Amino acid sequence: MLTAETGGICIPWAEDQSQVLEKLHAVKETGLTSPEAARRLEIAGPNSIESIKRRGLLRILLNQFVSPFVLLLAIAAGLSFFFEEWLDGIAIVAVILINAVIGFFMEFQAERSMETLKKLTMVPVRALRDNRLTAIPSEQVVPGDIIFVEAGDMIAADARLFQAAQLQTDESALTGESLPVGKTTVALPRDIPLAERSNMLYKGTFVSKGNGYAVVVCTGMKTELGAIARLVQQAGQVATPLEKKLQVFSRKLIWVTVALAVSIFIAGLVNGQKLVEMLETSIALVVAAVPEGLPIVATLALAFGMLRMARHNIIVKKLSSVETLGGTNVICTDKTGTLTQNKITASFIQIGNSSSAIDLDPGSSSVRWLGDSSIADTPACRHIYRIAALCNTASYQHDSVPEKESGDPLEVGLLKLVYCAGITQETYNTQFPKVDEIPFSSDTKVMATLHRNGQEFYIAAKGAVEALLFRCTTVLEADTIIPLTEERKKQWLMSAEKQAQSGLRVLAFAFRVSKEKETDFLHRLTLAGLIGFIDPPRPEVPAAIEECKSAGIKVVMITGDHPATARNIAMQLGLANESDAVIHGSAMKPFDQLTNEDKELWLHAPVFARVSPEHKLNLVKLFQERKMIVGMTGDGVNDAPALKKADIGIAMGQRGTQVAQDVADMVLKDDAFSSIVVAIKQGRVIFDNIRKFVIFLLSCNLSELLLIAAASILNLHFRLFPLQILFINLVTDVLPALALGLTEAAPHIMQRRPYSSGTPVIDRKRWSAIFTYSVVIAGSSIGAVFVSHVLLHNQEKFNFELCNNILFYTLILSQILHVFNMSFERGLPFYRTAVFRNKYVWYAVGSCILITTLSYWVVPMRKVLQVSIYSWEDWSVVVFFPILSLVIIQVLKKIRWVI
Structure with missing residues (x-):
């Protein structure tokens, strides 16, 4: 049995989670300390897979002499020496050597450049270090680290699960199994095959749904992926x-x-x-x-x-992508964080019949009410703060210098609201420990968590207004919970529509108290209210869009936001006019059912709202059908098919999942649309x-x-x-x-217009x-x-x-x-x-x-x-x-x- 000192343990799937944690000297609540992690890194080595060894200097030099041109010169030198033309022969040999030195220098520079680019594509991992969830480079993960994974994350090391919420992983890269694998935390038989070890996470696979915590048991070449890498080394540069x-x-x-x-x-x-x-x-x-x-x-x-692009926060992962970039004539871009600043801040709250614009001041940890300030003292507002803190997987550390944020920017914005309200996320988590979770998905557009509160259970839910209202039967107004009639639902939807037209992104918040623990708890909810978020457009984007137009590049906004919000932002950026159609995802037919009229409508529309990953994929297919070279942005695990299908898949570096970054051809470290144009x-x-x-x-x-x-x-x-x-x-x-x-x-x-792909x-x-x-x-x-x-x-x-x-x-x-x-x-x-x-x-x-x-x-x-x-x-x-x-x-x- 191996320990953390030697790099991992042999059969973690067959032992109880507490035994695994004990043998690794790991504490699941606090994680490792920084000094202890550094010590283990010295022992276990970096968490990386060894590929074919980098060519040595001598091998690069010797390769310069293996070419038909050198052979021809050698023949010429030999002839010179044979006919006693000594000076010519020596000079030709000198030319061979000079050519070799020049070729050596050029190949050495190319190798070094590619090594530099590989280092730029390293991905971070969220691990508990010093009692805080922190993003660290995957190469620094060590046995005993407590890691948090959620949908879209690439798993950085082999790990034993001890907490999972509807967690599923795609292990096709390791086992060949194409269907997602559901995960559990219970111990399994010792001799169970790799593909059935449902309490394990494996390096190189990714999370397709849910989230969970796990303790790292093996890193680097000691992982299952490392064992395969020993048998079949990675291919060289194509x-x-x-x-x-x-x-x-x-x-x-x-x-x-x-x-x-x-x-x-x-x-x-x-x-x-x-x-x-x-x-x-x-x-x-x-x-x-x-x-x-x-x-x-x-x-x-x-x-x-x-x-040079890397200096502009653009990481291009493949040489071939650079060639394709110059011919790109369609950019399908997300709105949030790409066309906007991704500084998502709560700026509006509605509770019952009352609403108010708000302004947050993290410096003095206060919420400034610009309208009806009596909202702050209502039970519904207190429920909204509680839901914002509990139904959340992000982290926000205001007391660190500088501030540390991790997770979805919208969820970080919610934590800032909670902090300004004078209560910390840790306080809520202590009072209401999480028991279960229904993670957000692009299909349901809702997230919910289940928490224990003494002898009762508290359900916290947030999501798109129309999606969450569908699951609500009551609403909290003043101090009373009353039925949520169809007429009242229409009024809430109209209110959300009005805020969306002004450019706000609106979410609904709901809750329920249950006497017993439920498995399916996303129903019969009580609506607490709405929060509107402001995410202003990036100031440099209008000029970048104009540059695209002059370069013959069509820009299309594709977003999951409300159509009114999407139109407002598109008009501010000069991407759409008042008369332009905004195509709603619900009106988008499957690709094989599209008529010629539908296709023409799609081809000329500048904005698509409430779209699903399948819609994105269909759009790429349509543009490629018309011989266009498509650049597609994406950040989620469900965006991976569209990113892979596009001629240039562009993943977000700040808010993008690791899966999106892995399948993409290009990663934007700053998530900015102007970087795509660059x-x-x-x-x-x-x-x-x-x-x-x-x-x-x-x-x-x-x-x-x-x-x-x-x-x-x-x-x-x-x-x-x-x-x-x-x-x-x-x-x-x-x-x-x-x-x-x-x-x-x-x-x-x-x-000038882009070159065609066959130029x-x-x-x-x-x-x-x-x-x-x-x-x-x-x-x-x-x-x-x-x-x-x-x-x-x-x-x-x-x-x-x-x-x-x-x-x-x-x-x-x-x-x-x-x-x-x-x-x-x-x-x-x-x-x-x-x-x-x-x-x-x-x-x-x-x-x-x-x-x-x-x-x-x-x-x-x-x-x-x-x-x-x-x-x-x-x-x-x-x-x-x-x-x-x-x-x-x-x-x-x-x-x-x-x-």
Whole structure:
């Protein structure tokens, strides 16, 4: 039998809960102390599942030498050594090593970025620590911790239940059982199979209904999930659709390049060039022309973009989601906490025929009555305070600095009301200990709890007005409980409707005293009154909605609130007009029964109210049926199907359940709608940046191909050496491409319509631009050679060495400056484009020019590259023609010859 000291106990399901608690030295009322929890964490280790070990530095480095490009270079080096071209052979080996170092650095950065992103997605657990229910990171949970779980929570560790209220869990991830499992607290037979251990909670499963308390018995790899993880380790990172597109694209490019290289090789031999030299040139050309680092540069751009979003409280969990974000054209968003501030405060109370607006002052723990203050002394008001405290699973610690809140924001708002009324939740819980509970669900829209009060039982219930009134038969007015007639119910509903139209969210509160304990106690209730809650719109949302409209993105509000409340908020935000229809959930048919008229109505409606999870799912289906890319927000366990079905599932980080966060593609740490817009903007930026560096790399590499092909086929008296080709590839490919991947958003990026999901990285228009850029760069480089030969030196015979040097440096500088042509914003001056203002581009350009300068001033590099320009006139030509190529391309872009 194991103990808490060694990480868990073997058969907790077969022992009484008191025995389990005793063996773990755990106290269910107070939990562990912080020092004791820290001590146990040292012994048991972090509560995490070990996946495949992170690749070591040596393995990453060795992987750089396993590629067809390195093999080609190795063949070239071998040929050089065989024919005693020692300098060339050594230089090619140096190129292999430099390439390996660059690839190592890029892969190491990508791995580190992904590790950082994994840490950002860690989920919290509500545990009793130091006699208080506190949210702690799941990795810090230890054996003996008392944890509280409720619908929507992902279970963080294996635990033995000792208190459960209609608790059901989804254990399909562990057992394969698709139906929810009902939970109990009684001891079970020792040999009962895993799937039937109904008094246990297991790591990796989630709560689908109810709530409960349990004591942690096993953590990390000692859990049942950990045992499975030992047998089948987690799969490695799967390539994203974009990476797959780039890999396919690169493979096709390899074959095209090889075909061109063979043609150049044959042409060179026909024109009398040396066999070994032409072979080395062809191999170098293949290596230089194919952007083999394209997938890893794309991964880095995606990872850096995700980290940039994380600074804006947006956690994107999958690289592929970043690609989808840029094409999103429908956002289905919740109201509470997303479009509103989620600062839910009680601002109105109605009891009987009396009502009053209220203002809470937590500083002086008082309720300021702005109307009929006599309400405060009525029995009904005292019942409302009691129900607010008892029928509640949140916690609010006003005496801590800063204040600590945990749980649903509306329930926290109720606890603040109770605190301001001068009574604490702990006082009520002591006087009325909870016996049973009917948790809130989106179907019933009601929550109820059963409490012992001496020899009697007190039932506390709260919920949507129309749902709770249906379960009430009496109402408390003044000091008397009277029948609640149908006419009186209509009056209460009208009152709630009036408050909802003013923008308040209204809940009803009811109670009943029973002589005996009941199993089904949600009936024959007495209505105590209503509370209206204010949750003001976020001030930044109207501008964000306008930005969405200009970007061609439709925004739809989907809420469980009253239609009048939803309309009021939507109109304040500019999301709906007075004439726009608000579709009520009760009027929404099943998907297979929708007519074309119904579908058109849904497609054009800006607001849906009183919706169920099934309605959300049907809306996603409808938009996707019309080929739209849908972003769907959600926070509850019942939102999981819609989040999974949507192209981008967006979970709330503050009020969202762990299940919603687990199935979602993106988590908003601040729950703000404006963060969704920021994420879509960043998705567009990342896609555009990837396009920029793909165009840059291809146009630079194609210019080299055109140059070598022209020199070989036309039998020109100058050409580039194999090592020069490789050096150009090293200098101009990596740094500028990485810098382009970090370019900020263009000013008008949110003023164009989204790309469709099938948009290729390089379309026909961009292929045309790539070819044009390549021709200009290659033409300016050849032009520099002829100008130097004819105008400066006026020689009848070509000076092969000088012509080679002019061609070499002109091509390098032309490609370096070509990075400034990667701005595709219309109507902006060249110096105001995002690329020109990108400091990383300037760093890259400066570094490339410095390396190029060193190739001339460092004698060994000069000898290897065979360069020796001495005349300042020749250097003027080398500088002038790259600038000329930049100007020509800018003019072509200005007259819209190319993009």
